[in-house]
Amino acid sequence: MLAVNFSTDYLKNIECKLESYSLDYRALYTDTYNRIEGLVSSSVENVLLGGVSTVGKFAGGTIAKIPIISNGPVDEALIDAGNLINSVNNDRRKKANEQILSRKESCVDGFRDEVKRVDALYNKPQVFYFDNENVYCVPALSVPAHSSIEG
Secondary structure (H helix, E strand, C coil): CCCCCCCHHHHHHHHHHHHHHHHHHHHHHHHHHHHHHHHHHHCHHHHHHHHHHHHHHHHHHHHHCCCCHHHCCHHHHHHHHHHHHHHHHHHHHHHHHHHHHCCCCCCCHHHHHHHHHHHHHHHCCEEEEECCCCEEEEECCCCCCCCCCCC
């Protein structure tokens, strides 16, 4: 727009470039998302919490098999603690994924739509309608060869 070039070809070229940038962004985003997902899943914290969760559940399950001790709350507490740790770990991964997913869109669509609007305003027939407060601009369905205003 700053170049003050409103030719259809020029604007179409800009629109194509924006689409190309959007596709490049999506490809980079997908690659980055997959790499981060792999890193989050294999992080030391994730593996450690998963291990602690498994050990807690295993220990609780093992204690539950011992006749005299199984009557106490220790086995259930260990199993519950293991489940809680697993739940916290899953929530942490889910939040990390949500943050990444929130940046999925490249935000190019709005720019591309505005380039199309500029092209329509400058290069295609428009009809203007007025009311007491607004001016409406809509694409003309057909353009008469000669229009006259009769009073």
